[in-house]
Amino acid sequence: MKSLFMTTAAGALILSAGSITDAGALPIEKTKKSQANVEVTENSDPVDILPEFTVLDEQVDSDDYQAQVIEDNQQTRVIILKDEDGHAQYKSVYVKNSNVLEVIDLDQGMVFKGVIAD
Structure with missing residues (x-):
């Protein structure tokens, strides 16, 4: 029972860490796109x-x-x-x-x- 709990907890931790990493990556992509748009619009x-x-x-x-x-x-x-x-x-x-x-x-x-x- 203890090993099942540890496996489940480790799996949940890995999944939540993955979703945090993915969530953190999305704003970076948006930022890169926003910066690219700003460069295009401000550069003649x-x-x-x-x-x-x-x-x-x-x-x-x-x-x-x-x-x-x-x-x-x-x-x-x-x-x-x-x-x-x-x-x-x-x-x-x-x-x-x-x-x-x-x-x-x-x-x-x-x-x-x-x-x-x-």
Whole structure:
């Protein structure tokens, strides 16, 4: 009886330790994904490979701004261009299924609206 109790207790301990280890690993994965998303959204280098960036760069001299993707889902991608002080100056909205791009000057309004090549 004593060996059955010890075996059961050891098994329970191993199972609970495994679940603690797994539970601890999940937030680390989420953290890695979150950090990767932050790097992509705050780094302007990946933005220049997006299909809408060529038109965005033609409409607004993007070298003067820092691009930040603030939304990217199956339907749309929204990019904000910030000046050196961190103030948003332009916004681009790209509708993926129709390839429609809008570039908006946040002070003066619409700069560009049209269908772009994918």
